[in-house]
Amino acid sequence: MTDLYLCGYAALENGVLQDAAIAVSDGRITAVGPAADVTPLFPEANRIDWSAFAAVPGAVNAHSHSFQSLLRGMAVDRPFLEWRDEALYRHTPLLDPDTLYAGALLAFGEMLTAGVTTVADFFYVHGPDAANDDAVIRAALDLGVRLVFARTMYDWPGAPEAYRESVADATARTRALAVRYAGHPLVSVHPAPHSPHAASPDMIRAGHGLARELGTPYHIHVAEEPFEVEETLRDHGLRPVQWLDSLGVVDSSLIAVHLVWLDPDEIALLGARGAALAYCPSSNMFLADGVTRLPDLLAAGVRVGLGTDGGCSNNRTSVFEEMRMAALLQKVSRLDATCISAPTVWQLGTSSGADLLRLPVGRIAPGKRADLVAVDPAHLSLQPFHPSLLVAHAVYSMQPCAIRRVVVEGREVVRDGRILTVPAEDISALVAERLGRWPLWNGA
Numbered sequence: 001m002t003d004l005y006l007c008g009y010a011a012l013e014n015g016v017l018q019d020a021a022i023a024v025s026d027g028r029i030t031a032v033g034p035a036a037d038v039t040p041l042f043p044e045a046n047r048i049d050w051s052a053f054a055a056v057p058g059a060v061n062a063h064s065h066s067f068q069s070l071l072r073g074m075a076v077d078r079p080f081l082e083w084r085d086e087a088l089y090r091h092t093p094l095l096d097p098d099t100l101y102a103g104a105l106l107a108f109g110e111m112l113t114a115g116v117t118t119v120a121d122f123f124y125v126h127g128p129d130a131a132n133d134d135a136v137i138r139a140a141l142d143l144g145v146r147l148v149f150a151r152t153m154y155d156w157p158g159a160p161e162a163y164r165e166s167v168a169d170a171t172a173r174t175r176a177l178a179v180r181y182a183g184h185p186l187v188s189v190h191p192a193p194h195s196p197h198a199a200s201p202d203m204i205r206a207g208h209g210l211a212r213e214l215g216t217p218y219h220i221h222v223a224e225e226p227f228e229v230e231e232t233l234r235d236h237g238l239r240p241v242q243w244l245d246s247l248g249v250v251d252s253s254l255i256a257v258h259l260v261w262l263d264p265d266e267i268a269l270l271g272a273r274g275a276a277l278a279y280c281p282s283s284n285m286f287l288a289d290g291v292t293r294l295p296d297l298l299a300a301g302v303r304v305g306l307g308t309d310g311g312c313s314n315n316r317t318s319v320f321e322e323m324r325m326a327a328l329l330q331k332v333s334r335l336d337a338t339c340i341s342a343p344t345v346w347q348l349g350t351s352s353g354a355d356l357l358r359l360p361v362g363r364i365a366p367g368k369r370a371d372l373v374a375v376d377p378a379h380l381s382l383q384p385f386h387p388s389l390l391v392a393h394a395v396y397s398m399q400p401c402a403i404r405r406v407v408v409e410g411r412e413v414v415r416d417g418r419i420l421t422v423p424a425e426d427i428s429a430l431v432a433e434r435l436g437r438w439p440l441w442n443g444a
């Protein structure tokens with residue numbers, strides 16, 4: 001059966017098309033073009049009236065930590081290491097599978113309503129067995145969001161016990177999970193050694209090797225804070241990217257998160273190796289990390305996607321918001337309004353993010369999976385509306401309430417701001433019920 005979305009407008013790679021039709025079959029886009037041309041090709045199709053909407057690609061969140069949405073509002077206005085101890089480490093012992101499931105529903109559900117159709121969840125609260133990992137994946141499937149489960153590999157002894165594994169266990173468990181979801185339409189599993197400060201050289205090499213074995217990228221936080229640079233310089237005499245390169249792991253499989261504190265040689269090296277960045281501008285501002293040199297990284301050839309990071313270091317979960325923040329932060333830090341453009345950050349949050357996750361999404365084009373967002377061009381935040389202004393509006397002025405429909409893999413999951421799969425009221429009730437058990441929450 002083919003679904004034919006008849007759209008007032010559609011944002012395609014070469015511009016915004018008026019009176020467009022998008023044909024979808026088995027979760028895949030099979031044809032896109034002027035409605036007058038495409039409609040006659042599918043006389044039997046189920047017609048879906050999006051004439052009041054502009055169809056845009058679903059946004060791609062290249063970096064998040066779903067469980068952190070449970071900790072939102074706690075430990076705000078703190079320096080990084082204090083935030084880490086107060087928000088994350090203090091609450092980690094309270095995170096069981098049911099609570100992590102509630103947190104993932106909260107994070108992913110809120111993202112869906114904001115037009116995020118793909119999320120990479122960098123997840124490290126593994127616990128003694130696979131139950132925590134399964135809970136996060138189950139939440140994504142119950143909601144119907146596309147998930148990259150970036151399974152973290154963590155062995156720094158200073159971290160909570162639930163994060164830590166031996167290199168052999170982390171490798172075997174990540175491999176087993178990846179094999180279990182191989183070929184799944186919505187879930188893929190990538191290795192994610194945590195960072196140069198929280199994963200040993202053996203763990204980082206194992207993550208990189210496993211990515212090569214599985215044919216996936218691998219994710220790692222790099223140079224978020226100055227202390228990380230000081231540590232690799234002190235321990236190895238090298239800056240973080242140079243140290244990673246000495247391990248043989250800087251190549252096109254690298255998705256480095258943050259990349260705030262780099263010198264020009266590190267930027268050139270990342271570009272030469274075809275590495276990628278998951279850029280999280282709001283989180284960098286929230287934690288006062290610093291300003292990633294995004295225009296320089298792009299100019300060097302580094303591929304870039306946008307991430308919201310965790311819900312307790314942002315504290316929003318919208319990639320459209322990150323497009324806006326990326327542009328504004330870069331402009332003000334360089335005192336140059338031309339250093340980055342709306343079409344560029346739009347691309348980072350859609351097609352470029354999809355490419356670095358190696359997923360056929362992020363574009364409305366034949367052959368891509370049908371992850372679509374319908375925005376209301378009559379919404380006040382998109383006025384004055386003209387098709388040539390759609391991208392500028394989506395980046396700079398659009399409010400989440402202008403998002404009217406969200407479709408993932410050809411299935412409608414959000415309608416008029418309501419999640420159809422797991423109602424928002426149920427998510428809020430579940431979060432309240434789980435956190436109601438926390439002694440800290442009750443002031444005990």
Ligand SMILES: [Zn+2]
Nearest residue numbers: 122257309310
């Ligand atoms: Zn992160």
